[in-house]
Amino acid sequence: TLTVVGSINLDITATASRLPSPGETVGGAVLRQQPGGKGANQAVAAARLAGNARMVGAVGQDEAGRTLLSAMAGAGVDVQDIAQVEGATGTALVLVDSQGENQIVVCPGANGSVALDGITFRDDEALLCQLEVDQDVVLEAARRAPGFFALNAAPAAPIIPELLERCDLVIVNETEYELIPALKNAPLVAVTYGADGSALFVDGERVAEAPAVRVTDIANTIGAGDAFCAALVLALGSGLEHSHALAVANAVGADAVRDASSQPALQPLEHYIEATHLL
Ligand code: ADP
DSSP: OEEEEOOOEEEEEEEOSSOOOTTOOOOSOEEEEEEEOHHHHHHHHHHHHHSOEEEEEEEESSHHHHHHHHHHHHTTEEOTTEEEESSOOEEEEEEEOTTSOEEEEEEOGGGGGOOOTTOOOOTTSEEEEESSSOHHHHHHHHHHOOSOEEEEOOSOOOOOHHHHHHOSEEEEEHHHHHHOGGGGGOSOEEEEOGGGOEEEEETTEEEEEEOOOOOSSOOOOTTHHHHHHHHHHHHHHTTOOHHHHHHHHHHHHHHHHHSSSSSOOOOOHHHHHHHHTTO
16 A cells, blocks of 8 residues: 655646736636645545555645545545644645646645644555655654655755655656755655656666656646656556656656646556556
């Protein structure tokens, strides 16, 4: 089982012809509300790929929180360890332009109350965290998790040295890789390059890479990185060698960008393993 400790957000998205500059108003946009948060996106992707996943997090005692909980449960995520706390459910305000380029403001709300009291971690489960909840909570999870521990170091922030040392795998996009110099000395780092695929680095040295799947009908690139993270942890956990695991995660990321949702429909992991094993 893959367990995610992380954020759960309601994404309120306005799709406009272009992104406004400061002080400018762009009209004619289309409004959409959908589940998001890197943690929830990764848990849902894992559940769709593996058939199950567990999420540790928090939502508010509000309509958004109830909606997000039932949506996650419906996707096959075990939501028993998601707390319902006072205050607002985390919310992301997202602007998307006609090219799929985006700007995002995050209001953490209940994600600031994620705590690990009473949560147990087993040695047969992999843990996947991000940096949208308090890094002290991520560090506590890293200390207590007896099994495989992966960190998606996003959004980019300096990583507590003890946390970085505990990581069996760090996953970042190329911007985050440049913003966090300590990653150049980390034992295993996966870096994503959007339409240019992904690579694995050991102590700053590139040891494996895989090209992206060419996608001509891009619907939404938000959530591609999250689907990639869940897929890579599951692929490595199932014993695939490095470049095959990257190819599987790229294939999952490609399906994610073809899907308008940031919690995209995905095939079971075996489908991607088979589709990539001759590449
Ligand atoms: P993030 O959204 O976190 O910045 P990336 O944009 O690097 O992450 O995307 C993560 C992964 O999703 C990529 O490594 C790739 O496998 C896949 N992906 C993203 N954008 C595209 C694209 N335009 N075409 C094909 N695959 C893509």
